[in-house]
Amino acid sequence: MPRKIRVLVAKPGLDGHDRGAKVVANALKDAGMEVIYTGLHQTPEMIAESAVQEDVDVVGLSILSGAHMTMFPRVMQLLREKGAEHIIVFGGGIVPVEDVKKLEDSGVSKIFGPGTDTRDIVKYINSVFSE
Amino acid sequence: MRSGYDISALLERFYAGQVAAAARLITILENGGDDAEKVLDGIFSRTDDAYRVGLTGPPGAGKSSLLYQITKRFRKKGRKIGIIAIDPTSPFSGGALLGDRIRMQSLSEDPDVFVRSLASRGSLGGISNCTDEVTDLLDAFGKDLILIETVGVGQSELEISEKAHTVVVVLVPESGDGIQAMKAGLMEIGDIFVMNKSDHKDAEMAAAEIANSLRLKDIPEGNWNPRVILTSARENTGIDELVDVIEEHRSYLEENGLIAAKRREILFSRVRNALMDRIEKRLGRSEMVREIMKNRMDDVYNGILTPYALVHELEKTVKIK
Amino acid sequence: MSSKKSYGPSKKKYEEEYSKLSLQDIDFTTVSGAPVRKLADPADIEDLDYVEELGFPGQYPYTRGVYPTMYRGRFWTMRQFAGFGTASDTNERYHYLLDHGQTGLSVAFDMPTIMGYDSDHKRSEGEVGRCGVAIDSLRDMEILFDGIDLSGITTSMTINAPASILLAFYLSAGGKKGISFDRMGGTIQNDILKEYIAQKSWIFPPEPSLRLITDILAFCSDHVPRWNTISISGYHIREAGSTAVQELAFTLADGFAYVEAGIVAGLDVDRFAPRLSFFFNAHLDFFEEIAKYRAARRIWAKRMKEKYGAKDERSLLLRFHTQTAGCTLTAQQPENNIVRTAFQGLSAVLGGTQSLHTNSMDETLALPSEKAVKIALRTQQIIAHETGVINTADPLAGSYFVEALTRDMEEEAEKYFKKIDEFGGVVKAIEEGFFQKEIGKAAYEYQKAVEAKRKIIVGLNEFQMEGEKIDIPLLRIDHAVEESQCKALQKMRKERDNDKAARELDLLSKAARGTDNLMVNIIDCAKCYCTEGEIIETLKKVFGEYQEPLFY
Structure with a gap:
């Protein structure tokens, strides 16, 4: 049996817009992945610890409050500190183009903007693990 | 990968x-x-210390909220806790949505609590095939208390009684859970019955119903008498009592030498399950079985041979090992 | 008028001809996925009783509008939601909007303010001033409205869990300028039920939350009679992915729940109901939206009269604000959003809205820039001054299609009311996750419809442009905002009378344990510059915190 891809879908920060996170969580589940959904209002510390305990392959962060430049780098840093830098981190939400560039330079693997087809996210994750 | x-x-x-x-x-x-x-x-060699509590019951009964409240109580007593939360794998996609952490948010900041969400994968529903193994691992990791949460759908939750020292069955007053519980055989495995959502108007009646049917069971003198507790995970009531009764059940098992017996039981079923697993795999891989099946199935189709006659034939031919 | 005799044969002939022709292979459902009749005709509304079911504008059951004159009397209020950075940044934007002809203010708060954290709280990091203005105390509120006459303008504040506190800041800010409470008008959203259902910005559990709300209802009816105390909101329910019918039904159900809470708290329904108002979404399905607003007015009036025994006519009027649907905007070819917004705004006006926010084209990319906001406002002005739709009230009344659709919406909403009753009311249904699950399902279905191209979104899944470069200026919030806001807050804390602040917080804590109206204490706290975070922390200790239920 091929190993299942495990994904943590988390909502960091204070905004409660979880429509996107839940749609993505469902889509990944329907694509055969095991999705751990953390719920709302997560601190970067909670997210990193959950990711490590669950030994996930991927973390997906959804953020629409504009706090992405604080939240993403913090999660990345905590994952590194916990020896989990192998985890792929992707994001979704309202993130301006130049921030996308900065985040991707800092190790976030990909940012999916508004209007993303969930199949593209599935395809992306599968491609990362297909080699 | x-x-x-x-x-x-x-x-x-x-x-x-x-x-x-x-x-x-x-x-x-x-x-x-x-x-x-x-x-x-x-x-x-390091797996023998942790006390194992199983929580089971129908979806939506509030098991993970309850689990969260219990965990907080046991943490105050200084216990180190491992939590295994199992949700079903979708039979259609093979994926799973594991949401129990939502209920346990603040626990992820406590270094003495380890939470792991498992999908049931190949197993039929409520429980994962590797639950025993993961429990052992958390035991060896130094956890004193391991809480196993399973979704009760169908018969699969009965397996929890093979894995836990104390089984807590969580029910809610609405939608006739009490009757369902009796049907599903949950009545046989519960050491403690929790009627959650005690603020519901029918809670007391539903609890009394459970207590009544337990009385009918005619439990021998000196044996553990299953208890019924009203809780509300939302209002945070009845939790202390639940924790006390879990401890009480543990003392009962210890005083009667039943922990050791349970250990034997757990190990016995481990060996048996592993063996069965191997036999199954081996049979599945066996060329000879496949050959015979291919050649002889036509006879079954054509009514020359009954299915059982073919099984007898296979039994004689196939050697395990 | 055609003769009754020829209707049957004509209809038959039409059906025959229709069935012979080929149709395009597209999905003829509303954006909510509801099937649409291919044609409405007199048979659809044969038994329509004009007076009973529609009434003249300003007459029960108000299907045609809440005022006899409608837009001949006055236009809707053009109210653009705005807020970012510090209070002084936003104050500057308010002056800009007022100078360009905006007629009311609408405050967007940042996430820490919405969730009850001070700007220097650990959980506020990275969020200060990001998606709204940061308000920590009365001091910030004074700066926010500097140079604006609070007796001459109405202000809407999108604030829910901490609504009582922000209202207290506002009233105190006006009070310090010598304006008495009864001369200030405006709206607080204050709709906690839809937070549990859709928007998820909650603080306290339902019971104490509803107590705060009924305290506000009672306080305002005595002291701030021009204040709209709850803006019962379908907007966020829709944005979370609900269908139009769900938006209609869940929002009205919330409204009825507040009415019941007020009655249980011992208030006379006519004492508070006239100050309840609504807030709907203007989505893209043009007629479905118009029917939604018309059905909403009719359902509300009927229930208020028949079920809750309201006697004051003002209690029966469903007055509403509308915002165009943010979730319909695309990040791709963002200029197209101007067009979408225009159609949405037009449906709100044809549906009889009292106030309107039109979204800016860049809102899927960042907070709106000045230019984008100006175009959005101009869109409303064009609808008002150029299209001519304001000349007559409820111009679509009597349309076979719109009347039939209005009835359909009402019927479907009634089905939901019945289901909610079976749960034992809105709060119980929330605890069982009913709304959350319904909305989640609808959102996922819609996403799948878009991905399967059963629904076409121009520029997104059809008519895309390869390698598109986004070429509109974006508003950036500098991280320095957070630092300066925190510094100002800490300075304020040093300068105020801290003994007095502590005493007031202590009194508030005592009052929260009892049953007195908390608005009085909260205003006392506000006046001595207790911060929002301090007030919330005090109340959390008494009320506890709400936890997200496990439904997805």
Whole structure:
């Protein structure tokens, strides 16, 4: 049996817009992945610890409050500190183009903007693990 | 996908208390195979201490909220806690949505609590095939108390009684859970029955119903008398009592030498299950079985042979090993 | 008028001809996925009783509008939601909007303010001033409205869990300028039920939350009679992915729940109901939206009269604000959003809205820039001054299609009311996750419809442009905002009378344990510059915190 891809879908920060996170969580589940959904209002510390305990392959962060430049780098840093830098981190939400560039330079693997087809996210994750 | 784990290095980090190593070892156990056996052999000598509590009941009964409240109480008593939360794998996609952490948010900041969500994968529903193994691992990781939450759908939750010292059955007053429980045989496995959502208007009546049917069971003198407790995870009531009764049940088992018996039971079913698993796999792989099946199935189709006659034939031909 | 005799044969002939022709292979459902009749005709509304079911504008059951004159009397209020950075940044934007002809203010708060954290709280990091203005105390509120006459303008504040506190800041800010409470008008959203259902910005559990709301209802009816105390909101329910019918039904159900809470708290329904108002979404399905607003007015009036025994006519009027649907905007070819917004705004006006926010084209990319906001406002002005739709009230009344659709919406909403009753009311249904699950399902279905191209979104899944470069200026919030806001807050804390602040917080804590109206204490706290975070922390200790239920 091929190993299942495990994904943590988390909502960091204070905004409660979880429509996107839940749609993505469902889509990944329907694509055969095991999705751990953390719920709302997560601190970067909670997210990193959950990711490590669950030994996930991927973390997906959804953020629409504009706090992405604080939240993403913090999660990345905590994952590194916990020896989990192998985890792929992707994001979704309202993130301006130049921030996308900065985040991707800092190790976030990909940012999916508004209007993303969930199949593209599935395809992306599968491609990362297909080699 | 990563593979080729260095098990002994992982075990070393595991014994040093590294959460990431424990988490990775669980993944290895989930994936099964030789690596999993290596891990289990490695930790076996350290698995005998943790007390195991199973929580089961229908979806929506509030099990994870209850689990969260219990965990907070036991943490105040200084226990180190491992939590295994199992949700069903979708039979259509093979994926799963594991949401129990939502209820346990603040626990992820407590270094003495380890939460792992498992999908039931190949198993039929409520429980994962590697629950025993993951429980052992958390035991070996130094957890004193391991809480196992399973979704009760159908018969699968009965397996929990093979894995836990204390089984807590969580029910809610609405939608006739009481009757369902009796049908599903939950009445046989529960050491403690929790009627959650005690603020519901029918809660007391539903609890009384359960208590009544327990009385009818005619439990021999000196045996554990299953208890019925009203709780509200939302209002945070009845939780202290639940924790006390779990402790009481534990004392009862200890005083009557039943913990050791339980251990034997757990190990027995472990050996049996592993053996069955192997036999099944071996049969599945066996060329000879496949040949016979291919050649002889026509006779079954054509009514020359009954299915059982073919099984007898196979039994005679196939040797295990 | 055609003769009754020829209707049957004509209809038959039409059906025959229709069935012979080929149709395009597209999905003829509303954006909510509801099937649409291919044609409405007199048979659809044969038994329509004009007076009973529609009434003249300003007459029960108000299907045609809440005022006899409608837009001949006055236009809707053009109210653009705005807020970012510090209070002084936003104050500058308010002056800009007022100078360009905006007629009311609408405050967007940042996430820490919405969730009850001070700007220097750990959980506020990275969020200060990001998606709204940061308000920590009365001091910030004074700066926010500097140079604006609070007796001459109405202000809407999108604030829910901490609504009582922000209202207290506002009233105190006006009070310090010598304006008495009864001369200030405006709206607080204050709709906690939809937070549990859709928007998820909650603080306290339902019971104490509803107490705070009924305290506000009672306080305002005595002291701030021009204040709209709850803006019962379908907007966020829709944005979370609900269908139009769900938006209609869940929002009205919330409204009825507040009415019941007020009655249970011992208030006379006519004492508070006239100050309840609504807030709907203007989505893209043009007629479905118009029917939604018309059905909403009719359902509300009927229930208020028949079920809750309201006697004051003002209690029966469903007055509403509308915002165009943010979730319909695309990040791709963002200029197209101007067009979408225009159609949405037009449906709100044809549906009889009292106030309107039109979204800016860049809102899927960042907070709106000045230019984008100006175009959005101009869109409303064009609808008002150029299209001519304001000349007559409820111009679509009597349309076979719109009347039939209005009835359909009402019927479907009634089905939901019945289901909610079976749960034992809105709060119980929330605890069981009913709304959350319904909305989640609808959102996922819609996503799948878009991905399967059963629904076409121009520029997104059809008519895309390869390698598109986004070429509109974006508003950036500098991280320095957070630092300066925190510094100002800490300075304020040093300068105020801290003994007095502590005493007031202590009194508030005592009052929260009892049953007195908390608005009085909260205003006392506000006046001595207790911060929002301090007030919330005090109340959390008494009320506890709400936890997200496990439904997805």
